Amino acid sequence: MDLQQVAVIGAGTMGNGIAHVFAQNGFTVNLIDVNAGQLEKAVQTIQKNFDRQIAKGTATEEQKKTALANLTTHTDMAAGVKNAQLVVEAATENTDLKLSIFKQLDALAPADAILATNTSSISITKIAAVTKRAPQVIGMHFMNPVPVMKLVEIINGYATSKGVTDTIVTLSKQLGKVPCVVNDYPGFIANRILMPMINEAVYSLYEGIAGVAEIDTIMKLGMAHPMGPLQLADFIGLDVCYSILNVLHDGFGNPKYAPCPLLANMVTAGYLGVKSGEGFYKYEAGSKELVVSERFN
Ligand SMILES: NC(=O)c1ccc[n+]([C@@H]2O[C@H](COP(=O)([O-])OP(=O)(O)OC[C@H]3O[C@@H](n4cnc5c(N)ncnc54)[C@H](O)[C@@H]3O)[C@@H](O)[C@H]2O)c1
Numbered sequence: 003m004d005l006q007q008v009a010v011i012g013a014g015t016m017g018n019g020i021a022h023v024f025a026q027n028g029f030t031v032n033l034i035d036v037n038a039g040q041l042e043k044a045v046q047t048i049q050k051n052f053d054r055q056i057a058k059g060t061a062t063e064e065q066k067k068t069a070l071a072n073l074t075t076h077t078d079m080a081a082g083v084k085n086a087q088l089v090v091e092a093a094t095e096n097t098d099l100k101l102s103i104f105k106q107l108d109a110l111a112p113a114d115a116i117l118a119t120n121t122s123s124i125s126i127t128k129i130a131a132v133t134k135r136a137p138q139v140i141g142m143h144f145m146n147p148v149p150v151m152k153l154v155e156i157i158n159g160y161a162t163s164k165g166v167t168d169t170i171v172t173l174s175k176q177l178g179k180v181p182c183v184v185n186d187y188p189g190f191i192a193n194r195i196l197m198p199m200i201n202e203a204v205y206s207l208y209e210g211i212a213g214v215a216e217i218d219t220i221m222k223l224g225m226a227h228p229m230g231p232l233q234l235a236d237f238i239g240l241d242v243c244y245s246i247l248n249v250l251h252d253g254f255g256n257p258k259y260a261p262c263p264l265l266a267n268m269v270t271a272g273y274l275g276v277k278s279g280e281g282f283y284k285y286e287a288g289s290k291e292l293v294v295s296e297r298f299n
Contacts, residue, residue: 005173006030009086009111011079011103012093013037013044016120019148020090022048023177025069026061026149033075034082041075048073051149079103083111088173090142092120095242100124101132108133116166118142122193122242123249126159126186136161140170143190144179154179159186188253193246196234200243201262203231207282207298208264214282214294232282233292236275244269 006029010021013035021033021044035041052069055061076082083089089111091103100121107117117139119129130139141157154174158167167183174181184191203217212220218230227234235243244266250259268274268281273295275281284295 005087005169007085007087008032009034009083009089011035011082011089011091011107013040013075014092014094015146016144016148017092018044018047019051019146020092020120020144021073022051022069022149023144023179024090025072026052026065027177028068029072031073032082032086033073034077034079035075036077038077041077045070045073045075051147055149079106080110083107083115086111086115088116088118090118090120092144095122095124095245097124097128100129104129104139105132108135114138116140116169118170120144123189123246125188125253126157127161130159130161137163138166140166141186141190142170142174143192145192152178152180153192154181155190155192156181156183157186157190158183189246189250194250197243197246197250198259200231200235201247201259201265204235204262204265207232208262214298236281236283236285238275239277240265240274240281241269 008024008029009032010017011034013033017033021031025031033041033044052061052066056063056066089107091100093099093103100119104117111117117133117135119126119141120143121141122143126139126141130136133139136159139159140162143155143157145151145153156167156170156174171181171183188194189197206212206217207214214232218232221227221230229237244261247259247261272278273280276285279285280295282295282298284293
């Protein structure tokens with residue numbers, strides 16, 4: 003399949019990055035969001051990220067120009083997907099919202115279009131089941147920040163066809179990414195392994211075994227992780243970690259995935275990490291210094 007026309011649904015953190023890499027690699031991209039302001043912000047972010055790549059020597063001024071020319075924004079889904087050969091959905095992580103988007107996409111996108119989702123935790127099989135084209139529905143899980151991170155975790159739903167998987171693997175390589183194909187069970191692979199590690203780090207803190215800095219330093223220096231698990235949790239968002247742990251817990255019915263009560267308390271109290279200004283660390287605007295939240299001193 004000669005795939006050229008791509009639609010990306012959702013112009014937030016992930017959607018702008020996904021649109022960026024497709025446009026940079028010569029695809030025609032329609033970026034769609036219900037919020038026009040978010041679309042404007044996304045185009046500005048893509049421009050800024052290109053400038054950063056140009057300064058680093060990983061992209062050229064010419065590539066930036068071509069990529070921006072390849073990109074169009076839409077608030078109307080019907081107009082945005084009518085010629086799409088591939089739709090990559092990166093809207094807000096909410097099951098009802100995604101099911102409703104996929105029902106609409108099934109009605110609006112060409113019958114042979116592949117429908118992919120960037121969901122971190124919702125079952126691909128469940129999303130596919132609301133469409134009449136389950137063999138053409140697949141998970142395409144990019145990592146944040148998309149222009150920088152090499153991995154695409156490709157998730158086969160229960161009914162995904164081999165041809166569609168092969169197309170998405172080839173396409174991911176065309177984007178300069180490294181695809182890894184996995185099957186559709188809670189958390190897929192990335193979050194199934196990452197989230198219990200983060201949860202264990204939170205439990206170690208909760209039980210008073212070590213402090214925030216010690217836990218993160220041990221994992222950074224001892225395991226050569228670029229970021230400790232508590233800092234990473236702050237970066238991902240503690241609400242997102244909590245919600246994915248609940249998906250694992252509900253999906254497998256195994257108590258080992260139950261989120262730590264400390265994590266639950268922090269989320270309920272609004273300490274969500276970087277996005278709220280405080281989680282395990284405190285974040286001051288403009289400062290790059292890593293300061294442990296005083297609640298853990
Ligand atoms: N942020 C991450 O690190 C990360 C990493 C991997 C995967 N993901 C997944 O990517 C998806 C998007 O996450 P994000 O962090 O970019 O979220 P975000 O909140 O930054 O952006 C979501 C966007 O979706 C838009 N939206 C909501 N409803 C819509 C609709 N009906 N039609 C079109 N647009 C709609 C919102 O206006 C918003 O701009 C989620 O499924 C998330 O699980 C996120």
